[in-house]
Each structure stands twice: as structure tokens, then as C-alpha cells.
Amino acid sequence: MTQAFTHCALHVRDLDESIAFYRLYCGLEIVEEHGEGDGRAVWLASPGAAQSFVLVLLGGGPERTQDKDDMTHxxxxxxxxxxxxxxxxxxxxxxxxxxxxxxxxxxxxxxxxxxxxxxxxxxxxxxxxxxxxxxx
CATH class of the missing domain: 3.10.180.10 (2,3-Dihydroxybiphenyl 1,2-Dioxygenase, domain 1)
Structure with missing residues (x-):
């Protein structure tokens, strides 16, 4: 059996604000979008990489706080x-x-x-x- 790392899904506080951030800072583009309201999900990928790896953003998440020494990223x-x-x-x-x-x-x-x-x-x-x- 062979596994492949295909996506990372994050609950975000404001979906549209997060989409704008990932477009501006990371150059990602929307490749899939489905659902409405709190059930809306957006798949973002680097240009040409949608078949390899996507970042999935899900609306309705809490604000997150991370200490400067915490290397989670x-x-x-x-x-x-x-x-x-x-x-x-x-x-x-x-x-x-x-x-x-x-x-x-x-x-x-x-x-x-x-x-x-x-x-x-x-x-x-x-x-x-x-x-x-x-x-x-």
C-alpha cells in the first residue's frame, strides 16, 4: 500500500479573509468550492499543483493564538x-x-x-x- 499526502484542512475564523490572505501571501488559487454558509469549503492550490496537494479552508473556526517559541506551522x-x-x-x-x-x-x-x-x-x-x- 502506498499513501500520498494530499491535503491539509483548517477551520478558519473568516473564510473570505483567509482566501484573500492565501492568495496574496502564498500565491494560491481556488480550485474547488462547495457548500454554503458555515458549511462552505474552499480548496486552494499552487498553480498547476491541484492534483498533488491542496489546502482546504473550512469556515466557522475559532481564533488561534500561538506563542513565539511554538514552532507549529x-x-x-x-x-x-x-x-x-x-x-x-x-x-x-x-x-x-x-x-x-x-x-x-x-x-x-x-x-x-x-x-x-x-x-x-x-x-x-x-x-x-x-x-x-x-x-x-
Whole structure:
């Protein structure tokens, strides 16, 4: 038997605000949408990756709080260190920056953390051996 990691589902406080965040910060696009009201669900994916992995957002979730030392997160790889600095500057301006840009030993690389509208932490990294920009 072979398993495949296909999606991550998150309950979010405000579905439309979260969709806007993931479009702006992560470049995700809606690939599926179903349901109405509190039962509405949206599938988001990186362009061309809808058959591989989706982020499922479900409305009606609670606000989340995470301590700065709590490394619970999910991540997106970017193509340059400058992308990290740009994302962090934008997040700081919006009051969303959770971890300032910092270098970590391999394989972690250069990263920052951003709070989404619900309080989930999204890591943006450069230099990890994962994804299309991997340095493996």
C-alpha cells in the first residue's frame, strides 16, 4: 500500500479573509468550492499543483493564538532570500509578522513566519531541500 499526502484542512475564523490572505501571501488559487454558509469549503492550490496537494479552508473556526517559541506551522518555499525579506516587510506592516527573518542551519535555511487571519503560522523559507526551489 502506498499513501500520498494530499491535503491539509483548517477551520478558519473568516473564510473570505483567509482566501484573500492565501492568495496574496502564498500565491494560491481556488480550485474547488462547495457548500454554503458555515458549511462552505474552499480548496486552494499552487498553480498547476491541484492534483498533488491542496489546502482546504473550512469556515466557522475559532481564533488561534500561538506563542513565539511554538514552532507549529506549515511552510512555503520561495525562490530567493529577497522574497523572504519582502514577505516579512509586508507582514510587519500589516501586523502579521510572527518570526522575523533569520538564518538556521541546514536543512532549515532562511525563513520568516507570518500569522494568517485565524492565527495559524505560515513559514516562508529559502534554502530548504523541498519543493520547486529546493536546494537539495
Amino acid at each position: 506549515y511552510g512555503f518555499g520561495v525562490s530567493t532570500r529577497e522574497d523572504i525579506d519582502r514577505i516579512a516587510a509586508h507582514a510587519k506592516k500589516e501586523g502579521r509578522l510572527h518570526w522575523a527573518p533569520r538564518d538556521y542551519a541546514p536543512p532549515t535555511g532562511y525563513l520568516c513566519g507570518v500569522r494568517d487571519p485565524t492565527g495559524y503560522i505560515v513559514e516562508f523559507s529559502y534554502g530548504q531541500p523541498l519543493g520547486p526551489h529546493g536546494r537539495g
